[in-house]
Amino acid sequence: MLPQVVIIGRPNVGKSTLWNRLVGKKLALVDDQPGVTRDRRFGDAELLGMKFQIVDTAGWEDDDPASLPGRMRAQTEAALVGAAMALFVIDSRAGLTPLDEEIARWLRGQSVPVVLVANKAEGKAGDAGLYESFALGFGDPVALSAEHGEGVADLFEAMLPIL
Numbered sequence: 001m002l003p004q005v006v007i008i009g010r011p012n013v014g015k016s017t018l019w020n021r022l023v024g025k026k027l028a029l030v031d032d033q034p035g036v037t038r039d040r041r042f043g044d045a046e047l048l049g050m051k052f053q054i055v056d057t058a059g060w061e062d063d064d065p066a067s068l069p070g071r072m073r074a075q076t077e078a079a080l081v082g083a084a085m086a087l088f089v090i091d092s093r094a095g096l097t098p099l100d101e102e103i104a105r106w107l108r109g110q111s112v113p114v115v116l117v118a119n120k121a122e123g124k125a126g127d128a129g130l131y132e133s134f135a136l137g138f139g140d141p142v143a144l145s146a147e148h149g150e151g152v153a154d155l156f157e158a159m160l161p162i163l
């Protein structure tokens, strides 16, 4: 069985775009409106000789904000069972939000290794969010543009020692 890599993050940060980028097919729904992806999606990815299964999650989407923590645990804990690692995606253009911080707190309590991914980092618009994201406590963020395919080599370099 391939090691599993689970993509985690609040709605609209680009999780499904990253999944598409890594799988190389347009299988996950990507939409401007948050909440389009409903289920976990599985795809196989390979780069630089590394083979893994990549899982797109949508555990936070379409939720009543009041019930967020509970749903988060149920959906994402299920996705993390047996996972080799998680990619924690933030939107470096939007900067950190309270939900990012909540997810970070929750993720620190999980035993899975985490690589922090600062998406939407093309150009200079993502710089502020990139530096901010150090504060989440997952070390150096990988600056990425899932949409434009920039930073994918850096992402794999960060994943290589874990997988």
Ligand code: GDP
Pocket: 009, 010, 011, 012, 013, 014, 015, 016, 017, 018, 029, 030, 031, 032, 034, 035, 037, 119, 120, 121, 122, 144, 145, 146, 147, 148
């Ligand atoms: P998800 O809700 O986390 O799965 O996010 P999606 O993958 O559906 O993307 C949400 C929005 O962000 C869409 O409009 C995407 O086109 C956009 N997006 C995703 N990746 C990037 C990126 O690297 N740069 C920019 N500027 N936009 C992106």
Ligand code: MG
Pocket: 015, 016, 017, 029, 036, 037, 057, 058
């Ligand atoms: Mg999605």
